[in-house]
Structures are given as C-alpha cells and as structure tokens.
Amino acid sequence: MTKKSFRIKGAGRLTPARTARFTFDGKTYTAYEGDTVASALLANGVHLMGRSFKYHRARGVLSAGAEEPNALIDVARDAARRQPNVRASVQDVFDGAIIRSQNRWPTLAFDTGAINNLLSPFFAAGFYYKTFMWPKEAWAKLYEPIIRRAAGLGVAPKEDDPDHYANRFAHCDVLVAGAGVAGLTAALSAAETGAEVILVDERAEVGGALLFDTSTMIDGRPGYDWAQDVLSRLKAMANVTVLTRTTAFGYYTHNFIGLAERVTDHLPRPGKHLPRERLWQVRAKKVIMATGAIERHMVFANNDRPGIMLASAARLYLNHYGVAVGEKIGVYTAHDSAYEAAIDLKHAGVEIAAIVDCRTHPGEAVVSAARALGIEVLTGHSVLDTAGRLRVSSMTVAPNGGNGKRRIAIDALLMSGGWTPSVHLFSQSRGKLKFDKAKDRFLPGLHVQDGVSIGACNGTDDLPALLAEAAAAGGGTLSVSGSSLYGWTGGMIGAAEGAGPETAVKAFVDFQHDVTAKDIRLAVREGMQSIEHIKRFTTNGMASDQGKLSNMHGLAIAAEMLGKDIPEVGLTTFRAPYTPVTYGTLIAHSRGDLFDPARKTPLHDELATQGAEFEDVGNWKRAWYFPRRGEDMHQAVNRECRTARETAGIFDASTLGKIEVVGPDAAKFLNLLYTNAWDTLKPGKCRYGIMTREDGFIYDDGVVGRLTEDRFHVTTTTGGAPRVLAHMEDYLQTEFPDLKVWLTSTTEQWAVIAVQGPKARDIIAPLVEGLDLSNEAFPHMSVAECTVMGVPARLFRVSFTGEIGFEINVPADYGASVWKAIWERGQALGACLYGTETMHVLRAEKGYLIVGQDTDGTVTPDDAGYGWAVSKKKPDFVGIRGLQRPDLIRENRKQLVGLLTKDPTEVLEEGGQIVADPNQPKPMTMLGHVTSAYWSETLGRSIAIALVAGGRARMGETLYVPMKDKTIAVEVTDMVFFDKEGGRIHG
C-alpha cells in the first residue's frame, strides 16, 4: 500500500515542521503536532477506525468532536497507561502514542464478528430480551458471557493506574461554558466589568465553529484570527481563567459545575509532577452556556460506511487540520451549511461528485455559489443507498418520489440534516425546554438557576444578534460586529427518503448502538408509547451519546409512528456527564490508602511489633489476636482466654468512644440521655449506662465515670462514638438548650490500656502513683485521676471480662511508653496480650452485651435482660414514652438468653435461625436467631447468646437451629455462663 498523504498544501493551521509518530494497530503513521488521532489517520488515508457495537459493521470517523459515536479507540503510552473507548476525534496525537482499534477479531479489516451483520434480521431491538429467556439458569452462565464478548467496546486495563489526578475547588462570578464566538464575546464582556471569569472549552483551541467556518468575519477580521486575539486579551487579564481541553460535564444544584481538565493526555512525555487530569468543582454566581450546536446526520440506507461523515467535520478537517477526507466527495444534505463544506473543498482542489439536496428550494446563495464553481447540485433528490465494504465507493441517487436511480462513484460522503442545539448543560440544570416548531428543535425555555443560554445552543442563528446577545449576557458594554457570507436555512429530522416505514433498510439513527429507524418503529409496534421506554427498548441515545446525534431523529421517527406531535412525545433526559469522565478524575486522591483512611490507635505499632493480626472495626484497625509461633487463630484465642482468666491479659481499648460531659447541669443532662439515674452517682464512681432512642430501643451503652460533681467521662461503643455525640448534641442544642453542659469528643485524646485478670493489680500497682488500689480503697466501678509513671492518667476499675480489671487512660502521646512498661511487667508475671476475639469470648462467658451484635435496633433494655438499668424514678429521659408503647410491653417479645448446644463441641453459627419444631412444614415459624457464638476454652464447651421469643420463660427448653446440612439441638439457659455469682470481679 502506498503512503499517500491527504494533506492539502496551504490548507489548515498545523505546521509540517512539527511532527509526531504514532502506531495504529501496529502500523506506524506520521502526524502533525496538533492533530487528533482522527485527523492524522484521515491525513494518511485511513477511514476505517472501528467496528460497530452489535453488528460489527465497518465504521469510520463520523465527526470531528465530542459527539463521535464510531471511532472509539484504545490509547496507550504503556501497558498500564492505557485507556479504552477514547474518541479518535478528540484525542490529540502525541509522539509515541500506541493506538488500537476495538471490538474486532482478528483484525479491523477482517472481523469475524461481522457475521452478526448478516444475521441482523435476528438481532432487531429487543432481540436479547425475548430470545434468551430460558432456560433461566443459562442466562448467567452461557448467554450473557457470550453476548457480552461479542457485543462490546474496549477492554479496561488490569494494571493499577500509575498516573495521579488532581481535584480543585473554585468560585467565580461568571463561568462561560464554550469558547466559540458567543462564549468568547460573553467572557470578554464579563471580564471587562472586572468580574472573576472562568472560560472553558473542550477542544484544544478556542473558536468553536470559527475553527471550520472560514467565511465568517468578526470585527473586520477572519473569525479564527479574532478568536485568537480575544484569547490573548483574556489571558492577559488577572480576573480571567481560560481552560482549554476542559469539559463542563455537569451542571448541578446551586450553580455547581463539574469540569474535567485533561492536563497531560496530549503530551508525549508528561512531567511526573503533572496530574493526568484535574477535576474542577466550580461554584459560579452566573453560568453562561455557550455550548453551540451539533450537526445531525441524515438517516438513509447504509449511512454508516467509512467515509460517510458530517459535513462540518469534513470542513474542520480541511480548514483546521489541512486534511481532505477524500478525492471525490459526495454531499447529501437538508441544510445550507453542507454547501460551504463542498465549496471549501472545491477551492482546495478536491473533486465534488455532486451535492444531493432533499429540499426542492435550498438557500439560493449557496446553490449559486456551488454551481458557479461547477459543482453539480441535485435539488429535490435523495441518496437512497451507498455501497463499499471498508470504505464508501458509491451513492445511489434518485429524484424524490420518482424513478431514475443514478449511481455516483465517491470515496467520501458528507451529510447534514441541520443543527441540534446543545442543551445538555441547560437541561442538567433542570431548565425547562421548549420546542421550536419552525426549526424542529428544542431550545432553552425557563432557566431555573442563575444561568443564561446564548448563541447556537439558544437557537440564535443570526450572527449580529448572537454577538449582541453574548455581549449582553456578559454584563458589559462590549460591542462586536460580525458578518457571515451565507445565511443558512433548512434542516430535517427523522428518516430521509427511502428509509420510511415501508422499507426494511438499515438506516442508522444511533451509530454507537446500531439502532436503525426500523428498530425505533419496531419499538412502537411492540407497544412502547413513552420515549423513555423506546429509548430503553432500543438503547437509542444511551451511553456516551446522551442525545448528541440520535435524539431528534429517534424522536421524529417515534412521533411519526405514534401519530403524535414531537412535544407530545417528549424528550429523554440529558444526563451528566456530557462526555465520559474517567474514574481517576472523579476520585482524584481518594484511592489506595486514601480511599477509606484507616484509624490506628496510639498503640498500633506496639501491637504490630508483638505480632498482632488486625481486623477492621469501622475505620479502626483493631488487634484481633496475637498468634505465637505455629498457632492458628483458634489456638491463639484459647491460650489468650486461658491466660487472662488464670493470670492476666492486656488489651488495647483505645478505640472506645469517649465523650467528656462537663458543666453544672452535666448530671441532669445525662439523666435525660441515659435510662439510668446519674445524680445519685458519686464522684470517683462509675456506672454502666444504657442509652435508648425516643422509640425505646437500645442505641448505645458504656461505662460512665464521674470525676467531679460537674465532670463525667462517658464511654461509648467503638462504632457508636460519632453518632452518640451527634445524638447528644442534637438534644443539648435543640431540646434542652437551657442546660449548661459542654460536650467534647476525647476518643483520640486518650490511649486506653485494659489489664484484666487475677494478677491485674499486681501488674499495674508499682506503676501507679498516688492511689491506693486495694479493694477497700478502690473497689470495682471506681474511677480516679492519678499518675502512671508520672503521666497524668484516669484510672478505671472496670471489667469487661468478669475478672478484676483496670482501664488506664493516658494522653495518646504517652500511650506507647506506658504500654511498654505495663507489658514488661505483665510478661514478668505471666500475662498475655489479647485481641478483640478473646475480648468477645470473655465477655460472652459473662453474658455481657455488645450493642449492634446482640442488639439490632429492635431490642429494649428489658429484652436484653438489662431492665434494671432503666430508672423507675426519673420523670423524663429519652425513651421513657417509647418504652411504654403497646408492642414494647407485650408478652412474648424476643429476649436475649443463653444457648447451650446438646453436643458441647458444636459451635453455632451467628445468624442461625431458631425453631421449636424442626419437623414442622416450611416455611417454619422462627423464634429468633443466634447473636453470638463461641468456643469457650474456660468452660471446655461452646456457648451462645440468642434473641428468642419469650426466651426467659423458656429456660431449660430444647430448641433447634436448622442448618443447611443438619439440625442442631440447643438448650435455653441463663446468659451468664461463667462465675454466675460474680465473685471474681471483686478480686
């Protein structure tokens, strides 16, 4: 194959001096700097760039912008720096780029999947839904994987993304989306008033339509030159930020705009300090939408062959990139703008085979201009079909409604069905669209946020009117003059001649999803009335299209079939993002360790040094167990339990939620928030408290120590700390605002070292200063402020094991050194370290509750066997009324009880359901479920806690836990399994 160049000397704005080399499917090509992948491939005569989603039809590039449905490519720098599904029309070429086509096997030119095209009569819309219904099991295993492999786009890389992404917040007075003629004028007008302006455009260069429209003059200069001049003026102003290669992808509540800035995707060797992309979250006082319009294709038979593209795209490839998209080009249009593409190409020396215009009366100026150049113009004619396997080779033309088909040889076909205003951002802002019947288009109606639409997206076609509208939107006094060579008329929506309801041709409406006019008609025939249903049945306009190309055609075809007017049929929702945004951009730094940051206690490194295995508890990393050489978890936990009961165990309890409740009304406040009474608690003493919500269900629990009359050290469950504080704040601020109380979270200020077991006192006594630790002076449920190794400490005599126990609170920064000293003492006396698993077993042996494990938000204090913790004397507390609700005081509520399996070696599964009669017919009546179940090394058997209906009245009863493979018999018992008298805790 000869390497023929389609660059036209003297055309375009790229300089041949600066080239870049890239590969496409392994073959090397040369591009000019500033080329997109599409323009570079076209310059090399390559039109075939992709295969369609369903039928695997050969496809070329249809557009020169963000609306591209066909030319989806895979762009890579290396194995990890690779992104699939990139539109070739927006990806800049960079030196060394590795570009691959997608959805083809073995090659783009010979794709076996194209068999689907021959089988297409079977693949109409809804085919998958109807065909692969049964057998049901085959869907997940057989049908879906095969269908997914055959129909598809690119393949995501498996490697971690080595690039980094940035995130930035910004505020401005005016955000202008789109830097075409309207956007530039509005931005300059606003900037001259001194307003803070952000101007964004998705392309590499500003100018919008001025990039291809070379016949427009503004302020006496060619439009493109004017645009570059405005750009330099804006860039010189301190109050203006211009962002190119940046897409305003979403317009959210309260004028919040998401921008995706592509920082390095066009650079051959991006600096390591640069993020690949940057997410801007902009809050604008005013949003000016100058998003332009997108040219529509024509819907006719085989309108999708490589070489068939939008007329404006061909004009951009010529006038900006200097590339001719063919050597003998046909034009099929319903709009005057396509003539200008033909005229520009003709001037550049490219042969125009014919302009076929389905209208009988196109704009006279463009027709005369074309004919004056010797171009054949066929008005009142249509293109009925095309031919060509991997590139269009001819078009079949006939007069509308008449005979006399004529086949014209071409190698490219430009089409224009008119222009669809880009109302995506407007629609995302919840603006209400109105239908412009004269021009068959939806335009912005009511703006509900502080935004304004200007220019082509607002349906303002006349240039002087557009410039005035844009200048006024900017709020300044700027005056810009402009003139176009030709006024444009025309446009059509729906199927063209020869693709009507009576035909069975493949006339594509949505190229990306292979949706034809026939599919949309089928959807209506199948009973879809709503455009939303039609969209889902056919997939028209789904995914990245989001109404850019397919919407209006699909709507017109559906409306015709339904016999309704277009506004009656309605429009599908335009969804953000306007164009695809990478996950990297959206998450920025929130990945890896920063995705969900881990909380580590002040003792974490000490525990890790001692070989702890950690488990996640909320965001916390908690020591789970401490295996010694050769031990599995079971053996380690058994040893830890044994040692703690026989000698002592040391435990990191730092994650315990802690709230300092201070003030003259502190006791009164706690009286209202907990079910217990606190005014009777003396300073230096602790009490176990239960907190309910107003509905009477247990919300949290924990030990509260009273340090002085007006100061309480409240502990909460590890997971409950933030919500308990919020709950307290809510009541304090809004229900009891007269109480003089201050709440402070101190969870992270204290390191908490629990020492539990018969030798606990011996271990800590030598380290504690100024406190008599004897049972008489410091009995169970005491609290004192003292020093431990000279460090100010709060010492609690509390136990969550049933053994004599102490919890030493020291400021977090001293935690590690105090821990080391205690561990040294502990080792000398034969103590061990234990983790959360042993903690769970030891507390279950004593029947101590874990809120959130043994309770689930439907359990009252009485249900849990903690009725004693509810004060009968207090006139008010949160939950006092809820606890009296009929359902909460009825008989036979589920209550926490102990379960002992008949086979002592059998450990129940938490969550196991409990029934009275395992032989009853299904569905069985379930009495409750197992909430906690462990092997108790101390007791030499399994133990369990369960919620059982009427549980406390069932003591001694045999119940059953049916499992998948067996039924386990259990006996209902008391919740306290070990040391029922409770003597050990007092030492």
Added chain:
Amino acid sequence: MFLIKCPYCGDERSELEFRWAGEAHIARPENIAAISDEEFAEYFFLRDNTKGVAYERWRHIHGCGRFFNAIRDTVSDNFLLTYKAGLPRQPVPGPQPVTPDAPEGGAA
C-alpha cells in the same frame, strides 16, 4: 451540591460541611411521658415529606457544629431561608419560587 448559608457562621458553605437532620419544628412534648400512643406516633414517627416548600433541620457538622433550620424548596432545591434553632417557624420569604417538574426517567 448545595450551597448553604449557616446562620451562625453567616457564610455560604458547601454541602460537604453539612448534614441533613430531618424535618424542623417538631418539638419534643414537654409532658412526653403522659402523651397518648397517637400523639407519640405523630411526634416521633410521622413526617410530612413535603414536595415543594419544606422546613427542615441541618447541622453545620464540619463547621461550627450547630443545628439550624432551613426553608428549602425540595423541587428546585433552592434554599429560601436559613435561621437559628429555637426561632419560631419563619414565613417563606419573597415571591413563590419557580418549581418546574423534576426531571423524569431512570438510569442510563
């Protein structure tokens, strides 16, 4: 993302700093222990879930920490007024807001 004016800080801040806290102006009955089951249900369980102008509570949880009241149009999501907790229900300011229909449709 909303932009919310905290009546305590006096500044408009991003929704990221706030947390919604349910319907406003539902006072805990003074004599709560004595109210009927129906009154308790009305107080604790039942909410209006208004479409349109709604009175709701917000908390500037990652700012000053204060709870406050807001009047928000739940259709347009415009905040019409924010005011301090403890103040009585404030009148809806200004002309009635424009409330177009919420966007239709599901995913994709």
